[in-house]
Structures are given as structure tokens and as C-alpha cells.
Amino acid sequence: MDAKERIAIPRQKMPEQDPLERKHNYDEVSYGFTEELAIKEAQRCLRCKIPKCVEGCPVNIDIPGFIALIEEGKFLEAAQKIKEKDSLPATTGRVCPQETQCECKCILAHKGDPVSIGRLERFAADYEREFGNIKLPKIAPETGKIVAVVGAGPAGLTVAGDLIKFGHKVVVFEALHQPGGVLMYGIPEFRLPKKIVQAEISYLTKLGVEIRTDYIVGKLLTVDELLEHGYDAVFIGTGAGLPMFMGIPGENLVGVYSANEYLTRSNLMKAFMFPEYGTSPIYSKRAVTVGGGNVAIDSARTAVRMGAQSTVVYRRSRKEMPARDEEIHHAEEEGVVFHFLTNPKRILSDENGRVTGIECLRMELGELDDSGRRRPIPIEGSEFMIEADTVIPALGNKPNPIVPMTTPDLEMTKWKTIVADEATGKTSKDRVWAAGDIVSGAATVILAMGQAKIAAKSIHEHLKNMR
Numbered sequence: 193m194d195a196k197e198r199i200a201i202p203r204q205k206m207p208e209q210d211p212l213e214r215k216h217n218y219d220e221v222s223y224g225f226t227e228e229l230a231i232k233e234a235q236r237c238l239r240c241k242i243p244k245c246v247e248g249c250p251v252n253i254d255i256p257g258f259i260a261l262i263e264e265g266k267f268l269e270a271a272q273k274i275k276e277k278d279s280l281p282a283t284t285g286r287v288c289p290q291e292t293q294c295e296c297k298c299i300l301a302h303k304g305d306p307v308s309i310g311r312l313e314r315f316a317a318d319y320e321r322e323f324g325n326i327k328l329p330k331i332a333p334e335t336g337k338i339v340a341v342v343g344a345g346p347a348g349l350t351v352a353g354d355l356i357k358f359g360h361k362v363v364v365f366e367a368l369h370q371p372g373g374v375l376m377y378g379i380p381e382f383r384l385p386k387k388i389v390q391a392e393i394s395y396l397t398k399l400g401v402e403i404r405t406d407y408i409v410g411k412l413l414t415v416d417e418l419l420e421h422g423y424d425a426v427f428i429g430t431g432a433g434l435p436m437f438m439g440i441p442g443e444n445l446v447g448v449y450s451a452n453e454y455l456t457r458s459n460l461m462k463a464f465m466f467p468e469y470g471t472s473p474i475y476s477k478r479a480v481t482v483g484g485g486n487v488a489i490d491s492a493r494t495a496v497r498m499g500a501q502s503t504v505v506y507r508r509s510r511k512e513m514p515a516r517d518e519e520i521h522h523a524e525e526e527g528v529v530f531h532f533l534t535n536p537k538r539i540l541s542d543e544n545g546r547v548t549g550i551e552c553l554r555m556e557l558g559e560l561d562d563s564g565r566r567r568p569i570p571i572e573g574s575e576f577m578i579e580a581d582t583v584i585p586a587l588g589n590k591p592n593p594i595v596p597m598t599t600p601d602l603e604m605t606k607w608k609t610i611v612a613d614e615a616t617g618k619t620s621k622d623r624v625w626a627a628g629d630i631v632s633g634a635a636t637v638i639l640a641m642g643q644a645k646i647a648a649k650s651i652h653e654h655l656k657n658m659r
Contacts, residue, residue, distance in 0.1 A: 193235060195238055198235055198236055198237070198238055199236075199238070199300070201232065201235055201236045202305075203233070203236070203304075203305035203306075203307075203308060204225065204229045204232050204233040204308065206222050206223070206224065206225055206229070206308070206311050207222070207223040207224075207226075208221050208222040208223060209221055209222075209223070211522075211525035211526050211527075214382065214526070215496050215497060215526040215527060216497065217382075217497070218380070218381040218382050218464050218497060219381075219382060220381075220382055220383070220385050221382050221383065221522055224311070224314060224315055224318055225311055225312070225314075225315040227265075227267070227319075230262050230267075230312060230315045230316075231262060231263055231265065233307065233308050233311065233312060234259045234260070234262040234263035234307075234312060235263055236300065236307050237256060237259045237260070237263070237307050238299060238300070239256055239260065240256065240299055243255060243256045244297035244298070244299070245294040245295070245297045245298050245307075245309060246294070247297060248293045248294040248295075248296065248297035249293060249294045249638075250293065250638045250639050250641065250642025250643075251277045251278050251284075251350075251638065251641055251642050251645055252277055253274055253276075253277045253278055253294075253313070254273055254274075254276070254277070255294060255309055257273050258270040258271075258273040258274050258312070258313070258316060259307065259309070259312055261273060261316075262312055262315070262316060267315075267316055267319040267320070268319070268320055268323070268325055268327070270312075270316040270319075271316040271317055271319065271320035272320075272327055272329075274313055274316060274317065275329070276329075277645075278313075278641070279349065279350060279353035279354075279392065279395070279396060280346065280349065280350070280375075280389075280392045280641070281313050281314075281316065281317035281392075282314060282317035282318055282321060282388045282391070282392055283346075283375055283384060283388065283389060283392055283637070284310075284313065284637060284638050284641070285310050285311070285312075285313035285314030285315075285316075285317055285318075286310075286314055286383065286384050286388075287375075287379060287383065287384055287636075287637050288310055288636070288637065288638045289516055289636055289638075290309050290310035291306075291516065291517065291518075293638070294309045294310075295307070295308075295309050295310070318388075321388070321391050326395060326398075328398060328399060329357060329399075330357075331356065331357055331359065331399065331400065332357065332358050332359035333359050334359050334361070335358070335359045335360050335655065335656075337360045337361065337424045337425075337655040337658065338360065338361040338362075338363065338422065338423050338424055339351075339355050339360055339361070339362050339363070339423065339424060339425045339426070339427060339651060339655075340363055340365060340409075340418045340423040340425070340426045340427070341355075341362060341363065341364040341365065341426075341427045341429065342365050342409045342415070342426065342427065342428045342429060342430055342595060343364075343365070343366065343367075343373060343428065343429035343430040343431060343628075343630075344364050344365075344366035344371030344372060344373055344393075344403055344405075345372065345373020345374055345375065345429055345430075345431045345628065345629075345640070346373060346374070346375060346429075346628065346637045346638075346640045346641050346644070347429035347431070347627045347628030347629075347630075347640040347641065347643065347644040347647075348364055348366075348373070348427065348429035348628075348644070349364070349371070349372075349373075349392075349393065349396060350640075350641040350644035350645060350648070351427045351429065351625075351627070351644045351645075351647055351648045351651070352364050352396055352401045353396050353399065353401065354644075354645060354648035354649070354652075355648050355651060355652060356396070356399045356400050356401050357399065358648075358652045358655075360652070360655060361400075361402075362400070362401050362402065363402045363403075363404065363423075364401060364402065364403045364404065365404050365407045365409050366403060366404065366405045366406075366407060367406070367407065367408045367409075367430075368405065368406070368460065369405050369406055370390075370405060370460065371393050371403050371405060372386075372389045372390075372393060373431055374431060374433075374637070375389045375637070376389055376459060376460050377452075377455065377456040377459055377460040378452075378455050378456070378459065378487065378490070379455075379459070379490065380455065380458065380459055380490050380493065380494055381458075381459060381464070382493070382497070383490065383519075386459070408594065409430075409594075409595055410594035410595045410597065410598040410599070411594065411598075414598045414599060415428070415595060415598070415599045415602075415621075415624060416599065416600070419623055419624075424623065424655055424658060425623050425624070425625065425651050425654060425655060426623065426624045426625070427617075427624075427625045427626065427627070427644075427647060427648075427651065428595055428610060428619070428624065428625070428626040428630055429626065429627060429628045429630060429640070429644065430591070430592045430594070430595050430630045431591070431592055431628055431629040431630055431640075432588075432589040432590060432591045432592065432629035432630065432633060432634040433452060433589055433592045434589055434590040434591065434592055434593060435450035435451065435452045435453075435585070435587075435589055435590075436585070436587045436588050436589060436590060437450070437585050437587070438482065438536055438585055438587065440536055440537060440538050440539065441538040441539065442538050442539025442540065442541060442547075442550075443539060443585070445539055445541045445545055445546065445547050445583075446541075446544070446545050446546045446547065447476075447546055447547030447580075447581055447582050447583060448539060448547060448582075448583045448584075448585070449474060449582065449583075449584055450584070450585055450586075451481070451483070451487045451488065451490075451491045451584050451585065451586035452589065454474060454491055454494065454584050455487070455490060455491060455494065457471055457473070457474065458473065458494050458498075464494075464497065464498070473498055474498060474582065475498055475499060475500075476495060476498060476499070476500035476580075476581050476582035477499075477500060477501065477581050478500060478501045478503070478578075478579050478580045478581055478582070479492070479495035479498075479500040479501070479502050479503070479580065479581075479582040479583075479584060480503045480504075480505055480550050480578055480580040480582070480583050480584070481495065481502070481503070481504050481505070481583075481584040481586055482504075482505050482506075482536055482550075482583065482584065482585050482586060482587065483504070483505075483506065483585065483586035483587050483588075484504075484506040484507075484508065484512070484513040484514055484515060485513075485514045485515050485586065485588070486514070486515045486516060486519055487586045487588075488504060488506070488515065488584075488586035489504070489515045489516075489519045489520060489523050489528075490519075491584045491586050492504045492523055492528045492584075493519075493522070493523050493526060493528065495582070495584070496523075496526050496527060496528060500582065501527075501529075502527070502528045502529070503528070503529045503530075503531060503578060503580075504523070504528060504529070504530050504531065505531045505534045505535070505536060505550070505552060505578070506530065506531070506532055506533075506534065507533065507534065507535040507555050507568040508532070508533065508555075508557065508565060508566070508568055509532050509533055509557065510530070510532055512557075512565045512566070531552070531578070533554060533555040533556065533557070533568070534552045534553070534554060534555060535552060535553050535555050535568065535570065536550050536551070536552050536553075536583075537551045537552060537553050537575060538550075538551050539551075539583055540577070546581070547580055547581055547582060547583055548579070548580070548581070549577050549578060549579045549580050550577070550578050550580050550583055551575055551576070551577050552575070552576055552577070552578060553570045553571065553574055553575055554570075554571045554574035554576070555568040555569060555570055555571060556568070556569050556571055557569070588633075588634050589629070589634045590607070590608060590633075591607075591608050591609050591610070591629065591630045591633070592630065593608065595630075596608065596610060596630075599621065599624075601620060601621045602619055602620060602621050602624070603619065603620035607633060609630060609631055609632065609633055610626040610630050610631050611631075612625065612626045612627065612631045612647075614646075615646070616646065616647070616650035617631075617643060617644075617646050617647025617650055617651075618647075618650060623654070625647040625650060625651055626647070627640065627643035627644045627646070627647045628640035628643055628644060631643065
């Protein structure tokens with residue numbers, strides 16, 4: 193096909209559940225591309241000589257390469273091409289903000305719709321998993337070196353997957369009872385089915401990665417003790433799981449849950465499958481989520497599935513919302529109500545200390561702040577009340593503190609993140625590297641993975657030079 197023919201092909205729509213049905217279940221919203229749709233979408237790629245899309249990918253996947261293989265019907269080969277750089281393609285194909293990374297760099301985006309890179313990535317990974325023909329890559333001869341990876345989230349799993357292929361022994365220490373980090377406890381089943389995360393983790397264990405769960409580094413053994421017990425290097429990828437609150441009256445009332453607790457109960461602890469699983473779900477009649485990121489949208493959509501009238505309160509306009517457009521759109525389809533330019537002032541309660549509502553202020557946007565967004569300014573006398581029996585602050589997370597608190601000589605920032613060299617992931621402590629949210633603060637899955645790949649390469653270079 194010539195370029196003109198490719199440009200004429202419209203962006204293919206991915207089939208998905210009807211909103212009226214999916215709001216009552218936890219099944220994945222989108223069904224994924226069929227083979228025919230995937231090939232048709234792949235035909236839209238112009239095969240640019242200088243593919244800007246690759247520059248936009250934090251892990252530098254050969255995007256034109258795998259898309260060309262899909263166009264030829266070589267779906268397994270496409271999956272293998274992606275996994276040269278990305279050990280979790282079915283996951284990143286679902287949760288990456290492709291619209292602000294690879295897809296916005298696509299030349300087709302200048303005058304229309306970019307190639308659906310993320311959906312094609314998801315298709316290839318799903319095809320490989322569903323047909324059970326997973327080909328393991330070549331593993332280098334054993335080096336005799338051993339690396340401790342602290343945290344089995346996206347960063348830790350990425351480092352483990354890269355280092356095992358270099359021939360090093362890798363042991364991952366995970367504090368929770370299942371590996372996966374935010375992929376397991378944070379992102380809802382209807383957006384990222386847990387069987388997919390578990391399948392991609394299983395791929396890593398087949399490569400030889402050892403994962404030890406229920407193991408809190410900093411409590412059972414410290415980073416220093418790992419180094420003393422024979423580990424040649426330590427990678428810290430403990431993420432950002434310490435919830436932030438609003439600092440307003442009423443946050444200690446019965447019915448206020450951090451988004452972390454709310455989502456963890458549902459996702460990791462399977463509360464939505466009660467009583468098959470013993471974790472009681474949080475049933476609400478009226479739930480108000482505070483925040484504008486993906487975690488806020490995930491919480492609000494989970495509340496819908498728990499039977500609540502679900503509302504999101506956000507202090508800026510929709511234009512400034514950091515959540516993905518697709519997730520906001522899905523939330524609107526499912527009946528979530530949005531109050532933009534609105535900020536909580538206090539949480540109200542009855543005589544028993546249970547939430548009855550949340551008092552809010554109208555806001556207007558002023559000059560740009562340090563984030564590059566217009567600063568929200570309260571409008572005096574604009575208070576109003578929203579009825580609620582559940583309030584879910586989803587305002588972001590701080591770094592998990594246990595490892596930094598128990599690791600002397602580890603330089604920290606004023607935000608309590610670990611200082612690590614951008615070019616290597618090396619920390620101030622000898623033989624210790626770090627990446628992901630523990631370094632950058634709460635960010636995206638793929639950015640954590642990109643940093644982790646840099647750290648893995650640096651660790652490998654260090655280990656090669658050890659005697």
C-alpha cells in the first residue's frame with residue numbers, strides 16, 4: 193500500500209462493553225481488536241524513516257517493527273518484537289498514556305487520528321498469551337552474580353526481567369502477598385484484569401526470576417544486611433504507596449477512605465467478589481471522590497460498580513485533569529457526575545461521626561503555577577454541599593518510607609524521594625540503585641519501567657566489572 197492509501201484508512205474502533213451493562217460488573221471494559229481490526233489498524237502506519245513514535249516511548253519499543261509484523265499477520269513475532277524491550281506488554285498496552293507519549297508523536301496525529309499503538313501492542317500480547325505459544329528469549333550464561341530487587345511493582349519487575357537475561361541471578365522481595373505492586377492493588381479489574389498481570393509475572397519466573405512475597409525489606413532484613421548476606425547489588429523500587437490527605441476538618445470520620453485503601457480492598461483483596469473472598473466491600477449510596485488523576489477515576493468507577501451514585505470533585509477544569517481522556521469518557525458513560533472548579537472545605541457528619549456530606553467551594557482559574565497549569569482560586573461565599581456517605585481522597589501518594597528510613601547513607605530529597613542519577617539510576621550508596629515512583633514521585637507505569645531499564649543496564653555494567 194502507498195502512503196495515500198494508508199492515510200485514507202480511518203482509525204479502527206475497539207469493541208467494548210455497553211456502559212449500561214459494564215457498570216454492574218468487573219469484566220474488562222474493552223474487548224480488544226480482532227485479527228481483522230488489528231491488521232486494518234496496522235495498515236495505517238506510514239513506516240516513517242525516522243519514527244518519532246519510538247522517541248516517545250519510555251522503553252524504546254520498535255513500534256514500526258512490531259506493527260509491520262501485525263500487518264503481515266505475524267502476531268507471535270510481533271509480541272516477541274515488543275518483548276525485546278518490554279516485559280509487560282499486555283499491561284502497558286492497557287494502562288500506558290499512549291496519547292501523550294508515542295501516539296502524539298505519530299505523524300498522522302498532525303492532521304487526524306494517530307495509529308492506535310497501544311491497542312496494537314495489547315492485541316499482540318493477548319494473542320501470544322491466549323494461544324499459549326510463548327517463546328522464551330535466550331538467556332546469557334550464568335555470571336555468578338546475584339541482585340536483590342526490593343519491590344515487585346513495574347520498576348522492580350522490569351529490572352528483574354532485564355538482569356535475568358544478562359545471566360545474573362535475581363531475587364525479588366515483595367512486602368504484599370502477591371507481586372505486581374500498583375498493577376495488582378491499584379488499577380481495577382475492569383481496566384487491567386489481574387490474570388493478565390499474573391501471566392506476565394509468570395513469564396518472568398519462567399525466565400528464572402525468584403520472587404519472595406510477604407517480605408518487608410527494612411523489617412526482616414535491611415538493604416545493608418542484603419549486601420552483607422551475599423547480594424552483589426540492590427535495586428530499590430518500592431514505589432509511592434503512602435496516601436496524601438486534604439488537611440480539612442472531618443477527614444477522620446467514619447466513611448472516609450484513602451483511594452489506596454478503597455482500591456486495594458477491591459483489587460488485591462477481592463472485596464468485589466464477597467463472600468467468595470472474605471474482604472467486605474465498601475457499599476455506599478453516595479460516594480464522592482476528590483481528585484482528577486487516573487486513581488480518582490478508578491475509585492469513582494469502582495464506586496459505581498459497588499452500587500453508589502458516584503461523584504468526582506476536582507478543583508480545576510476538565511482540560512487540566514491529568515487522567516486519561518478515555519478513562520474520563522468511560523466514567524461519564526457509566527454515570528459518574530463531575531464537579532469541576534470545585535474544592536472541598538470540610539466533611540460533614542451525623543451525631544455518630546459518620547459522613548453525611550462534603551462542603552465545597554467554587555473555584556476560578558488564575559495565573560499559571562509551577563505545574564504549568566492555571567492556579568485554582570476560591571470564590572468567596574460560593575460554598576455548597578454535596579450529600580455523601582463515603583468520601584475518597586485521591587490526591588496522589590508519597591514514597592513508601594520504610595526502606596529509606598532503614599538505609600543510612602541514602603541521600604533523599606525534601607519530598608522524601610531517593611536521589612538517583614538520571615543517566616544510571618545509581619544512588620548515593622555504593623552498590624544500590626533505585627527507579628520508579630520512589631525516585632520520581634507518583635507517576636506512570638511506563639515511566640517507572642523506562643527508568644528501571646536504565647538502572648538495569650547500569651547494574652549490569654557494574655557487575656561485569658566486579659572481580
